[in-house]
Amino acid sequence: MSEHALDHLIKILSSLPNLGPRSARRVALHIIQNKETLMRPLAHTLLDAADTIQSCLVCGNLDTQSPCHICEDYKRNESVLCIVASVSDVWAIERTGHYKGHYHVLGGVLSAIDGIAPKDLNLDRLKIRIQNQDFEEIIIALSATVDGQTTAHYITDLLSDLNLTITGLARGIPMGGELDFLDEGTIGTAFKSRKNVE
Amino acid sequence: MSEHALDHLIKILSSLPNLGPRSARRVALHIIQNKETLMRPLAHTLLDAADTIQSCLVCGNLDTQSPCHICEDYKRNESVLCIVASVSDVWAIERTGHYKGHYHVLGGVLSAIDGIAPKDLNLDRLKIRIQNQDFEEIIIALSATVDGQTTAHYITDLLSDLNLTITGLARGIPMGGELDFLDEGTIGTAFKSRKNVE
Numbered sequence: 001m002s003e004h005a006l007d008h009l010i011k012i013l014s015s016l017p018n019l020g021p022r023s024a025r026r027v028a029l030h031i032i033q034n035k036e037t038l039m040r041p042l043a044h045t046l047l048d049a050a051d052t053i054q055s056c057l058v059c060g061n062l063d064t065q066s067p068c069h070i071c072e073d074y075k076r077n078e079s080v081l082c083i084v085a086s087v088s089d090v091w092a093i094e095r096t097g098h099y100k101g102h103y104h105v106l107g108g109v110l111s112a113i114d115g116i117a118p119k120d121l122n123l124d125r126l127k128i129r130i131q132n133q134d135f136e137e138i139i140i141a142l143s144a145t146v147d148g149q150t151t152a153h154y155i156t157d158l159l160s161d162l163n164l165t166i167t168g169l170a171r172g173i174p175m176g177g178e179l180d181f182l183d184e185g186t187i188g189t190a191f192k193s194r195k196n197v198e
Numbered sequence: 199m200s201e202h203a204l205d206h207l208i209k210i211l212s213s214l215p216n217l218g219p220r221s222a223r224r225v226a227l228h229i230i231q232n233k234e235t236l237m238r239p240l241a242h243t244l245l246d247a248a249d250t251i252q253s254c255l256v257c258g259n260l261d262t263q264s265p266c267h268i269c270e271d272y273k274r275n276e277s278v279l280c281i282v283a284s285v286s287d288v289w290a291i292e293r294t295g296h297y298k299g300h301y302h303v304l305g306g307v308l309s310a311i312d313g314i315a316p317k318d319l320n321l322d323r324l325k326i327r328i329q330n331q332d333f334e335e336i337i338i339a340l341s342a343t344v345d346g347q348t349t350a351h352y353i354t355d356l357l358s359d360l361n362l363t364i365t366g367l368a369r370g371i372p373m374g375g376e377l378d379f380l381d382e383g384t385i386g387t388a389f390k391s392r393k394n395v396e
Contacts, residue, residue, distance in 0.1 A: 005246050005247040006247060006260065008246075009243050009244065009247050012239060015236070016225050016228060016229070017221070017224050017225055017228050018217065018221040018224060018225060025286060026286065027215055027216060027217070029284070029285055029286050030215050031214070032247065032248075032260055038210070038213070039248045040244070040245065040248050041210060042244055043240075043241045043242075043244035044241070045203070045210055046229070046237055046238070046241035047241045048203050049204060049206075049207050049230065050230075050237045050238050053203055062204065062230055063204075064204070086227070087227055088224065088227050091223060
C-alpha cells in the first residue's frame, strides 16, 4: 500500500525486545531480501500462531490447546507443582529435562515499581488448584531478585495454612562461575549452604 | 494448525540476524503476549511489504516503486553518483543528510571467501548508467575492509577509460574515537591525511 511499508516494518521490528533501531534495520533488510523463503513464511507463521496459541486455563502456559500438553501429560508427576513467573521459565526448566511435574505460571512477580499487585498475578487459580489437588511438594522457582523473593514470601504465606512441603531452588555458584567474578551475596550463600563432597 | 506453531515461530525468528535462540524465545513470547497490538499487525506489515517492496531497476535500492523515490527525485543532483555495497548503506548515508546525489547499489562486495565475483554484483547496469548519463563525480563509498577496497579498485579499473572524477570517502579518526582504542592503521592514515586547522 503505502510509500512507507518499509519504515513501518522497521518501526514495528524495533519495538521488539533485544532489537534496537540499528538491528531492526538489519533484520528488515534481511527479511526483504528473502521474500519467499523468510518474509511470507514468517508472516503466515505469525498469523497461524496468533490463531492457535492460547493461555492454558489450568496452569497459564502457552500452547495450541487448553489444558496444555504439560497439564494433560498423564506421564508427568501429578504430586509436584512448580510455580514460575513466566512461560519462558517453563521453557527454561523443560530444557533442563530435570523436572517431570506440573507447572503454574504466575504471569509476573510482585513489583512496587511496576505496580504489579497480587491481583495481577495468576494466584486465585493457584490456590484453587492446590486446594483441589493433593500436591506433595510445591516448588517455588522464582528469580533470586528482590521482586522474585518478595513474591516467593507472599506465596509461602498464602499457602502456609495448607500444610504443604514448599521448597525453593538451591542457591550457590552457577555452573562455570568464577569466584572472582561473582558477587559477595552469591559467594556468601554458597558458603553457608556448603555440602559434603561426595 | 500444528502442535508446534510456537516452536516453528521461534525457529524462524532465531534465523534472523542479531537474534540467537535465547532472544528469539524472548521475542516470540513478547509477540504472543501482544497478539492484537503486535503479532497480527507485524504479520500484515510483512505481507504488505512482501507485496509492495521491490528492487529499483535503475539503482538497486529497495522501494515500493521502481524507479525508486531517490532515482525519481528531480531535486537531487543528477551529476553525482554514489556507489554503495548494500541498501543499508543508502539508508546510512541518507540519515546523514549530507548527500543529495544519486546512488548505485552493488548488492555486495567482491569476496574470494564468500565466492562473490564481479558477475554477482550490479556492475553491468552501473557501466551502462555511467555511459548514458553525464556524471561529474563518482563517489565510491565502500567499507574500509579488504573486500570493500578490492571492490573499489575493481570499479576504479572498470571506469578508468571513461575519464571521470572518482572519489572515495575520507579516512581518519571516527567521531568520538579515542586514540587509545583505535588501531594503528586508522591512526597512521589519519596522520598521513592530516589537515590544517581552520
